Amino acid sequence: MAYQHSVSSFQTLQEDVVSGDQYRYALTNFRIAHEKVEEQRAQLEEQERQVAQLRARIALLEGNSAGIVGKSGNSVDDFSIKNAAAQLEKMINRWASDIVRNPPVSLIELCGAIMNDLASTITDTPPRYDGSSIQVQSLLRHILSETISEGIINCLVVTNSPEANDQLTRIHEHIFMRDPTIASVWRRQTYSAAVDSCSPDMTASVLVEHMPTLLKCMDGALPTTGGKSIIDAAYDFSRMIHGSHASSGDAFYRAFVPELGSTLSPRQNELVKRCMSSEIGNIDRVGATVFPGLVKVSKGPAIPGQEAEIIQTVVRRAQVICECALTGGSVPSATVLA
Template sequence: MNANMYGQPQPPQDAVSGEQYRYALTNFRIAHEKVEQQRKQLEEQERQVAQLRARIALLEGGSNPSIGGHNGNTVDDFSIKNSASQLDKLINRWAADVIRAPPVPLQDLCAAILNDIVGGLDVAQIEATPMQVQSYLRHAMAESISEGIINCLIVTNSTEANIQLTRIHEHIFARDPTVASVWRRQTFSAAVDTCTPEMSLSILYEQVPELMKKLNGKIPASGGISILESAYAFSRMLHGSGSPSSDAFYRAFVPELGSTLYPRQIELVKRCLKSERGELDRVGATIFPGLVKVSRAATPIPGMEETVQTVVRRAQVICECAMGGSFVPNAPYDIQQLGAGVPMLPIPSMPMGDVLTVPLNGYF
C-alpha cells in the first residue's frame, strides 16, 4: 500500500491500461450495432404485419388503402377530375410535340390517323392543318386509352390474360355486383405496378397500327413520362379502389368523329359558332374520353337484369367549326358502332348526372 508524505496510506486508484480501454470501447460499439440491427428487424416485422392485416381486410371485402383517390379509400369526383386533368395535359403536350417536329409530313400523319379511327375513308387527297392533326392525334390517343386500358382490366402483362380477366369480371358483375366489386379490388391489389414496353406497344399497335408506323414504333411520352403508364395509373385508380356504391364500376366512351354534339355527353373545349347561331354542328375530335359509372338498377324488372349508367365526366370535344372543317363525311351517330363491351350512351335529353337503365344482356 502506498503512503503519502505524512505516512498515511492512499486508496488504490481505478486505472486501466489503454488496451483494456480500447477492448471495452469495441465491445460497447458492437453491442450498440446489434441493438440497432434488432430495432430495424422489429420495424420490418411491424411493417410486414401491417401489410398482412391490410391484405386480410382486402380479402374480407374491405378497402385497399394503397389504391384509391386522394383520401386513400374511395374514388370521388375530385379524384377523377384531378387525375383526368393531369392525363389530359400530358396528351396535349405530346400531340403538340409531334406537330412541332413531325416524323412524316402532316398530311401523311393525318391520313394514318383517319385510317385507324374511321376506316374506309378516302384519304388520298388530304391537306390537313397543324391544328386538325393535333386534334386527331388526341382523338386517337383517347380511343387507345379507352378501349385498350380503361375498358379492359389491365392486371398482367399478358394481353390474353387481361382479356380473360375482363370477361370473368363481366360474368361476375352480371350475377352479383357486390362480389364483382370485391373481386376487382382483390385482383388489382396483385396487379402489375407498370406495363412493360412490350405491353404498351401491343395495345398501341392493336388500336392505332397505322399511326404507330408513322411514329416509328415510339411509345407516346411527354417530358419523359409515358402516356400509357399514366393512363394505366388512372385506370387502376378507377377499378382498384373501393367505392361508396360498391356495385359500380367505370367505363370510358369516345364520341365518334362526325357524330352529333350531345350536350349531356360532351363538353366543348372551344366555342362553337354554329351552335351559337342555332346551326347544326358535329364532333370534330374527342380530345379526352368521358366516363360513365355502371351499376345495377335498384329495383330491376322481374325477369330482366338491368344496369344504370350515369355520366360522371363528359367527353372533352372540339367541334368541326372550331377545327376549321373535317374530313369525315356526314354520318348519323350510331350507338351500336361503339363496339362490344363499350357502354351505351344516354339519350340526348338526359341531363348530366342522370341515369339510363338498359338491359344487362344488351350491355355485355
C-alpha cells in the same frame, strides 16, 4: 334525560343491524351481479376480437393490404377522378403538341394515318380534314384517347398478358351481371395483385392494336412527354378508378370516346372551343375528341321477371372540338384523307 337518550341510541343501532339471512342474501346477489358483469365484459371482448377479424378479412378481400394510396381500398370520389383525368389530359395534349411541332412525316401523312386507324370508329360521313396543324394535333389526341379508353380503361389490365387481361375482363362482366357487389370486391381484390406498370411488350401490344399505321409513321416511338410514358400514366389512372372504392359502392367506371362526325350531345360532350353553329341553333358534329369521357356503370333495382337495367351515369363529359371549329365550317363530306 340520559336514560331516554340511551334508549334512543339503542333503537337506532338495532335498525342499522341486519339479520344473517339478509346479509347472506345481499352478498349472494352481489356475487351474482359481479359474475354477470364479468361475463358481459368477456362477451364484449370476444365481440371486439370477432369484429377485428371480420374487418381484417374484408380488408383482405377488398385488397386493402396492398397499401397503394388511391389504387386499392381507399375511397376515390368523382372529384378526385376528375382531377387525375385533368393531369392525364395535359400529358396527352403536350405529346400531341410536340408531334405537330416536330413531325416525323408530313402533317398530311399523319392525318391520313390517323384516319386509317380510326376507320372502324367513325361515322359514314366523317368531317373533311386537310391536314392543318390544329386538325392533326386534335386527331392525335383523339386517337390516343381512343387507345387509352379501349386498350387500358375498358379492359381490366392486371397482368402483362393481353390474353389474360381479356379473360379477366370477361370474367368481371359475367360476375357484374350476376351480382355487382361481388364484382366490386372481386375487382378490387384482383387489382391489389396487379402489375406496377405495363411492360414494353404490353405497351407495344396496346398501341399496335389501336394505332398501328400511326405507330409506323412515328418509327415505333412510344407516346411520352417529359420523359414519362403516357400509357403508364393511363394505367395508373385505370388502377385508381378500378382498384378503389367507388363512391357509389358497387358501380364501376368505363371510358367513352364520341365518334368523329357524330352529333354533339350536351349531356355527354363538353366543348373546348366555341361552337358557332350551336350558338345560332344549328346541329353540329364532333370534329375530334381530345379526351375521353367517363361513365359510372351500375345496375338498377331488380324487377321480378325482368333483368335489372344497366344504368350509366356520366361522371366526366368527353372533351371535344366541334366540326365547325376544326374545319372552318366546311360542309361535311364522305371524303377523307387516306
